[in-house]
Amino acid sequence: MAPIDLPELQRLDAVHHLHPFNDNAALAKRGTRVLVRGEGCYVWDAEGNKLLDAFAGLWCVNIGYGRKELGQAAARQMEQLAYYNSFFQCTTEPTIRLAAELAGLAPGDLNHAFFVNSGSEANDTILRLVRHFWAVQDKPRKNIFIGRHNGYHGTTVAGASLGGMKGMHEQGGLPIPDIHHIDPPFWFADGGDLSEEEYGLVAARRLEQKILELGPDRVAAFIGEPVMGAIGVYIPPMSYWKEIERICRQYDVLLVADEVICGFGRTGQWFGSQHFGIQPDVMTIAKGITSGYIPLGAALFNDRVAGVLKDVGGELAHGATYSGHPVCAAVALENLRIMREERIVDTAREEVAPYLAQRWAELGEHRLVGQARIVGMMGALELVPDKGRREFFPERGKVGGLCRDTALRHGLILRATYDSMLLSPPLVLTREQVDELFEKAWKALGETA
Ligand code: PLP
Known part of the structure; x- marks a missing residue:
């Protein structure tokens, strides 16, 4: 490898x-x-530092870095047929095979895939196609989406509108009309004296209140991440999603699971919906579908929704040049083959996640940590000024940033959202690497406090 002129690169x-x-x-x-x-599970920077990547890039490198098979799959497909689209009554073999593979993998009857290039575009897709689904059934007014404050659904106009990040809404005049938000389930800050399971029901019933306030004939869908990732790995109580599902069924509101982070093993199951025992009507996926080796996203629709879109929806006025790109599909197929054959999700769930949870709980004993939450292979340490109280630092984010930078100096990549230290390692993390992670994180906490 040619030597890197780091100062010049930084200047450029x-x-x-x-x-x-x-x-x-x-x-x-x-x-x-x-x-x-x-x-x-490691990356190296241009200064030669070896870093344990406990964030899997950006929640995405699920099979770990450096798997040559994925590059080889891309090269084979590029040499054979680098591109063709799925517009003009045609498509390519890997695209078809991937659609079929996803139908087998996704829970229930989510049997129909619409391909895009990212999670954001997947959420744009569902906004448009779900509204179209209701409109062609003579319900054009049933067009409102309900999301959650502080949810993250991407960065495009529709994705950022569905999400509930205040800072994003302030830039660019969002949200677009007919999108509403309810408060997220975050027991640590909001649960008061309720048990977590009691609180889960209370938090879910905010959806029912919102639907009744707007009118069930106006509400098209509810969208949520099974575990809210970017805002700080908010793991809802087990009671939450079942109640959300009940409410959606009662008012004929479509249930959309944004599994861009949770999909492909992150929670210990193939999909976060399976962890919580729910059956979404629509699902959006990206990231782990290719383990981040190449951009790809998809919206999955169940038989009911896809049936209407196909049979009465007419021509779909939606799509991108790279919808179903054959090289991306070939890489995804290879990634999924490796995950299946090497039992990556099962091994993570059965052999690594329990040990990771144990060591994460030990980090939770540190005097700076108010809560150590974890599910499968994703978690957060909530840093607080007073361990005995569920309260945040008055200046949010300063301590978290310090802890993140200190961890980095010790060769560990953790992300900080405000003062939540976020964990999302490659699923192939070993028990020895769990120990390394623990030692580095403990040191970082010690030097931060
Ligand atoms: N949805 C969720 C839950 C995400 O976490 C993200 C990105 O982090 C997105 C959607 C957007 O995906 P992308 O960044 O691929 O557009």
Whole structure:
């Protein structure tokens, strides 16, 4: 590998590259970190630091870095047929095979895939196609989506509108009309004296109140991440999703699970919906479908919704040049083959997650940690000023940022949302690496407090 001129790269980056979700002026002063290589659960930066990536890139590198088979699958498909679309009464073999594979993998009768390039576009797709689903059944007014404050559904206009991030709504005049939000289930901040399971029901019934306030004939769908990721891994009580499902069925509101993070093993099951025992009508996926090796997303529809779209929906006025790109589909198929044949989800759930949970709970004993929450292979440490009280730091994010930077100095990548330290390692993390993670995180907490 040719030597890297890091100062020159940082200079070019500062001048020419606008980074997403960054204060670009501050980053230009600080100098961006350039990553150059990955293997298993580790990445290396241009200064030669080896980092344990406990965030799997951005919740996505589920099978770990450096799996040559995925590159080989991409190369084979590029050499054979680099591109064809699915517009003009045609498509390609990997695209068809992937649609069929997903039908087998996804719970229930989510048998129909619409391909896009990202999670955001998947959520744009469901916004349009679900509204179309109701409109062609003579219910054009049943067009309202209900999401949750602080939910994250992507960065496009529809995705960011469905999401409930205040900062995103402030930029660009969002949300677009006919999208409403309810409060998320976050017992730590909001549960008061209720038990977690009691609180789960209370939080779910906010949906019922909102549907009744708007009128059931106006509400098209409810969308939620099974576990809310970006805001801080809010793991709802087990009572929450079952009650949400009951409410959706009662008022004929479609249930949309955004599984962009939770899908493909993150919660210990193939899909987060399976962990909570619910059956969505519509699901959006991305990230883990290719383990992040190449961009791909999809919206999955059940037989009812797809049946209406196909039989009475007429021509779908929706699609992208790269919907069902054959190279992305070939990489996804190879990724899913590896996950299945190497039993990556089962091994993570049965052999690694319980140990990770045990060590995560030990981190929870640190005096800076108010709550250590974890499900499968995703978790958060809630850093607080006073361990005995469920209260946040007055200046939110400062301590979390410090802890993240300290962890990085010890060779560990954790993400911080405000003062929640987020965990989402590759699913192939070993027990030895769990120990390494624990030691580095403990040191980081110690030096932060
Ligand atoms: N939905 C969820 C739950 C996500 O976490 C994300 C991204 O992190 C998205 C949607 C958007 O996906 P993408 O960044 O691929 O557009």
